[in-house]
Amino acid sequence: MSDEPYLDALDLCRHYRRGPHVVRALDGVSLAIRRGEYIGVVGSSGSGKTTLLNLLAGLDTPTSGALKFSGRSFTSMSRRELASYRAHNVGMIFQSFNLISHYSALQNVETALLFNNTSPEKRRRLSTAMLEQLGLADRLAHRPADLSGGEQQRVAVARAIVKNPEILFADEPTGNLDYENALQISSLMTGLNRNGLTIVLVTHNLELAQQQSHRTIRMQYGHLVADEAVHRPGEPGT
Amino acid sequence: MNFRDLVVISTGNLRRMKLRTLLTSAGVLIAIAAFVSMLSFGAGSQQNIEQQFNKLGLFTTMHVYPKDGSKNSDSSSSPRLDKEAIERISSIPGVNLVYPYDAFSVNVSLGDTIVQSKAQALSSVAFQTKIFSTLLAGSSFTSDTSREAIISDELLKKAHIDTPKTAIGKSVVISVKVSTIDSGLTHIFVDKGESLFDRAKRIDIDSLFKKAYRSRILRSEANEVARRFVNGFMNAQEVISDTLTICGVRESRRMGRTRIEPVIIPFETAQRFKTGGLGGSPMEIMAAITSGTLFSEQDRLEGQNFSQVTLDFDPKVPYTRIKDTVEGMGYRTFSFAAEFEEVQKVFLYFDMALGLIGLIALSTASLGIVNTMVMSINERRREIGILKSLGAYETDIRALFLVESGAIGFLGTTAGIAFGWIITRVASAIAKHFMEKEGIPAVDLFAMPLWLIGIAVTVGVGVSVVAGLYPAARAARVDPVAALRNE
Numbered sequence: 019m020s021d022e023p024y025l026d027a028l029d030l031c032r033h034y035r036r037g038p039h040v041v042r043a044l045d046g047v048s049l050a051i052r053r054g055e056y057i058g059v060v061g062s063s064g065s066g067k068t069t070l071l072n073l074l075a076g077l078d079t080p081t082s083g084a085l086k087f088s089g090r091s092f093t094s095m096s097r098r099e100l101a102s103y104r105a106h107n108v109g110m111i112f113q114s115f116n117l118i119s120h121y122s123a124l125q126n127v128e129t130a131l132l133f134n135n136t137s138p139e140k141r142r143r144l145s146t147a148m149l150e151q152l153g154l155a156d157r158l159a160h161r162p163a164d165l166s167g168g169e170q171q172r173v174a175v176a177r178a179i180v181k182n183p184e185i186l187f188a189d190e191p192t193g194n195l196d197y198e199n200a201l202q203i204s205s206l207m208t209g210l211n212r213n214g215l216t217i218v219l220v221t222h223n224l225e226l227a228q229q230q231s232h233r234t235i236r237m238q239y240g241h242l243v244a245d246e247a248v249h250r251p252g253e254p255g256t
Numbered sequence: 257m258n259f260r261d262l263v264v265i266s267t268g269n270l271r272r273m274k275l276r277t278l279l280t281s282a283g284v285l286i287a288i289a290a291f292v293s294m295l296s297f298g299a300g301s302q303q304n305i306e307q308q309f310n311k312l313g314l315f316t317t318m319h320v321y322p323k324d325g326s327k328n329s330d331s332s333s334s335p336r337l338d339k340e341a342i343e344r345i346s347s348i349p350g351v352n353l354v355y356p357y358d359a360f361s362v363n364v365s366l367g368d369t370i371v372q373s374k375a376q377a378l379s380s381v382a383f384q385t386k387i388f389s390t391l392l393a394g395s396s397f398t399s400d401t402s403r404e405a406i407i408s409d410e411l412l413k414k415a416h417i418d419t420p421k422t423a424i425g426k427s428v429v430i431s432v433k434v435s436t437i438d439s440g441l442t443h444i445f446v447d448k449g450e451s452l453f454d455r456a457k458r459i460d461i462d463s464l465f466k467k468a469y470r471s472r473i474l475r476s477e478a479n480e481v482a483r484r485f486v487n488g489f490m491n492a493q494e495v496i497s498d499t500l501t502i503c504g505v506r507e508s509r510r511m512g513r514t515r516i517e518p519v520i521i522p523f524e525t526a527q528r529f530k531t532g533g534l535g536g537s538p539m540e541i542m543a544a545i546t547s548g549t550l551f552s553e554q555d556r557l558e559g560q561n562f563s564q565v566t567l568d569f570d571p572k573v574p575y576t577r578i579k580d581t582v583e584g585m586g587y588r589t590f591s592f593a594a595e596f597e598e599v600q601k602v603f604l605y606f607d608m609a610l611g612l613i614g615l616i617a618l619s620t621a622s623l624g625i626v627n628t629m630v631m632s633i634n635e636r637r638r639e640i641g642i643l644k645s646l647g648a649y650e651t652d653i654r655a656l657f658l659v660e661s662g663a664i665g666f667l668g669t670t671a672g673i674a675f676g677w678i679i680t681r682v683a684s685a686i687a688k689h690f691m692e693k694e695g696i697p698a699v700d701l702f703a704m705p706l707w708l709i710g711i712a713v714t715v716g717v718g719v720s721v722v723a724g725l726y727p728a729a730r731a732a733r734v735d736p737v738a739a740l741r742n743e
Contacts, residue, residue: 077645078737098649105647116642116740120272132257133647177646 023050023086024185024216025074030083032069032240043069045240046083051218053184056211058227058248059220061237067220068189070237074218075108075187076100105133109178113190115170117162123149123173124158130177148176152206168199175206185216192226204230257652259659266659270667273632277664280628283621284668285675288716291614292676292708293683298607300680300703305599313386313568314592316352318578320345320565321588335586337562345565348581350573355382356562359517360529364407365429366415373411375430376517377526385568387516393420394504400524405430405500408508408518420505430519431497432529443488444481455480496529515564611715618715621668622723625661629727633657633734640731641739650732657728658721665720666713673712677704 032044044066051057051074059067072078073085076092085092087103095103104110109130117126127145136144149158152172162170171191178186188207192200208230211217221227227234228248236244257265270277309315323334335341337356346354355378362375382388383396397404405428409420417423445452455477463469500521508518521529569578575593582589633640640653680702688698 072737075645077740098651101644101647101649103647104645108647110645112740116638116645118639118642120269129643130646132261132643133649133652138261 022052022089024053024055024088025049025051026084026086026089027070027074028084028086030070030073030085031081032066032073032078033081042240044073044080047237047240047242049235049242049245051185051216053216054211054214055233056208056217056231057219058231058234059218059237060222060224060227060234062222064239065237066240067222067237069240071187071189071218071220074185075110076103101133106181107184109181109183109186111171111174111178111186111188111191113193115162115167115174115194117170117173117177119162122159122161123154123165123169123176126162126173127177127180130181134181136181144180145176148180149173152176166199167195168202171195171199171203172206175203179210179215183215185218186210187218187220189220190222191219192223193221257648257655262655262659263663266656266663269632269660270663276628276631277667280624280664281668281671283624284618284665284716284720285672287614287617287621288669288672288712289676289679290617291611291715292673292704292712293679293702294610294614295607295708295711296676296680296702296704298603298610299705299708300684300701302600302603303703303705304699304701305596309592309596311386311390315575315596316569316571317385317387317592318567318569318575318582319590320567320582321563321590322561323586323588337565337587341585341587342562342565344585345567345582348578350570350578352568352570353381353384354565354567355379355523357515357564357566358523358526358562359515360432360526362519362529363431363433364411364519365431366407366411366417366426369415371411371414373519374517375519375521375526375529376515377523378520379523382566388506388520391504391506394424394502396504397522398503400522402503402522403498403500403525404503404522406504406506406520407502409505410508411518412505423502423505426502427499428502428519429497429499430521430529431495433495441485441488443484447484447487498525498528500525615715615719618719622719625664625720625723626727628664629657629661629724630730632660633727633731636731637734637739640734641736644734644736645740653734654728654732657731658724661724661727662717662721665717665723668720669713669716672716673709676712680704 027047027049030044030047030049031042034041034043047066047070049070059070061067069078073080076087076095079092087095087107092100117123118129121129124142124145127148128141131141131144146158149155152175154169154172154176157165157169157173160169162173165173171194175191178188186207191207192203195203204226207217207219217231219227219231224234224236231248233245233247235242236246320337322337342354342356345351358377359374360377362373364371364373364375378388380397380400388396391406392409394406396406407423407428412418412420412423417426459473459477460469464473506516506520508516567578567582569575575591579589579591579594640648643653684700684702687701691698
């Protein structure tokens with residue numbers, strides 16, 4: 019793990035206007051994420067976990083506060099540069115998989131490589147290899163509707179990591195899965211982190227977060243209420 | 257995302273929504289078919305005129321007239337269009353040849369048929385031009401003095417000869433009746449058996465001293481002298497005839513201002529029909545009276561003015577140069593090239609009007625595209641959100657939807673051109689059928705040149721892409737966070 023923060027959020031706010039009311043989805047969150055870290059963001063529904071993840075992924079823009087990626091401020095980046103950041107550096111996994119329903123598993127994975135100048139041939143080769151690696155070799159031509167929940171999430175993971183991102187944002191990746199599949203996805207993510215991938219896992223399951231991550235961040239009503247390192251027996255520093 | 261990816265993804269999306277795509281394209285198809293059919297009519301008409309002009313060499317033909325429009329112009333006000341003028345015009349650089357229009361009334365006796373017609377004296381050099389060189393049968397004159405004639409197929413039909421070839425080598429008797437001053441003068445002295453002397457005998461010499469009687473006698477006798485002269489001039493005409501051999505048959509057709517008479521006689525051969533006196537035409541007599549050459553036959557023949565002279569010029573020389581030179585000599589001109597430029601302007605406005613009607617239909621179809629694309633965006637908000645989360649930039653999303661609307665337009669346009677072509681073929685076949693039925697030479701009223709196909713594709717795809725601009729901009733503005741939250 020590097021000491022230099024890969025993503026650095028300072029006093030991050032995201033407020034929405036809902037008629038006459040202002041919803042403070044995120045209110046003054048400061049957070050530093052280092053390369054190779056596995057961070058679990060936990061909290062109840064509406065605590066601002068997903069908002070934080072969207073901001074970190076460059077999908078949303080903060081109302082105020084600073085957010086830096088490799089020392090470069092998000093506010094100084096154009097929308098095109100933010101899109102490029104997502105295309106090259108970021109992988110995302112969603113609770114509802116968010117696969118394109120009319121694409122095959124292979125096409126869904128290939129889509130992740132459409133925006134980072136990968137040639138069609140390389141897209142096909144990398145995506146096929148990734149799906150094979152995740153045990154979906156016989157499911158390449160299947161559409162999401164023909165796949166089980168676990169298979170769909172594995173396709174989503176393949177899509178997220180096929181471009182070899184620097185950071186993976188996972189928003190409740192096991193929320194819609196049964197125990198077996200959830201375990202499979204969790205161990206898959208642990209393996210990816212062991213290989214150096216920085217992961218931010220958003221979950222309402224504190225136990226899962228503590229099992230998986232190096233560090234848990236607890237959110238409540240848009241505030242960061244706890245930022246704790248996880249110490250597991252047998253691991254260095256325990 | 258490169259253009260290939262855009263096309264692959266867009267066409268994939270359109271294939272997925274087959275019915276919607278086909279119905280939207282059908283709107284474009286109908287509009288483009290109407291657009292193409294209408295412009296095809298304009299193009300066909302223009303092409304027909306251009307082909308006819310080219311076929312007859314009219315682009316290199318110019319008519320020259322005396323400035324005041326009178327055949328017998330006064331040299332003080334406007335130069336004469338006579339042999340000398342022809343020589344001067346011939347010497348203009350770029351002018352290939354010049355020939356006058358010189359026509360007179362004749363009786364044509366062909367087999368058992370005698371018909372009144374018009375003949376034209378024409379120099380053999382005129383057969384070098386496309387106007388005269390195309391013959392249905394036979395060939396042009398061997399020389400300007402040959403005893404030959406070229407007649408029209410219409411005249412042949414009057415003589416019950418339906419096949420032009422069979423007329424070649426046949427004899428035709430051309431005759432003209434001419435009035436002479438001599439016969440008019442002779443009739444003053446003797447008319448209907450009564451001599452001038454007989455009339456004088458009836459006058460009471462003594463009574464001539466009475467003023468009233470004298471006035472009456474003088475008036476009646478003067479009137480009688482004039483009546484006798486006119487009777488003699490008009491009735492006692494001399495007939496000049498000659499037997500010529502038909503060497504060629506030409507199609508009788510109108511060629512705008514280029515007058516071609518049913519009988520064409522070599523220029524020098526034709527002169528003998530004009531040496532006996534004035535032709536029977538009252539117009540010719542009137543012209544002779546007003547020009548003061550009624551009693552001066554020699555003057556009339558030597559100083560012959562032509563009402564029109566035609567010149568053929570080198571196609572490499574701009575017609576305006578020849579026109580300016582001839583007009584600088586004091587003549588009026590008529591050029592088919594200038595006329596065609598005017599015709600082209602009219603066709604441009606005509607095409608624009610037709611195109612506008614087509615565009616109105618196309619704008620209606622474009623609303624269908626807007627509707628389809630907006631529906632598609634609403635249905636695919638989540639997909640747009642996913643693409644943005646994967647790194648798609650706004651221009652990628654915009655391009656994706658623009659290519660989709662363009663593809664709908666291209667599909668509709670291609671089918672529309674094909675459908676429009678079928679419409680024009682059917683309409684052309686019907687028109688030809690009626691033309692043939694009416695005895696009019698059948699021409700293709702429609703044409704589908706490459707430029708028309710190019711314009712149709714550009715307009716069809718262009719309008720479709722423009723119709724896709726608003727939906728594409730809307731798609732590009734989709735907030736990925738909101739789109740993904742919808743799920």
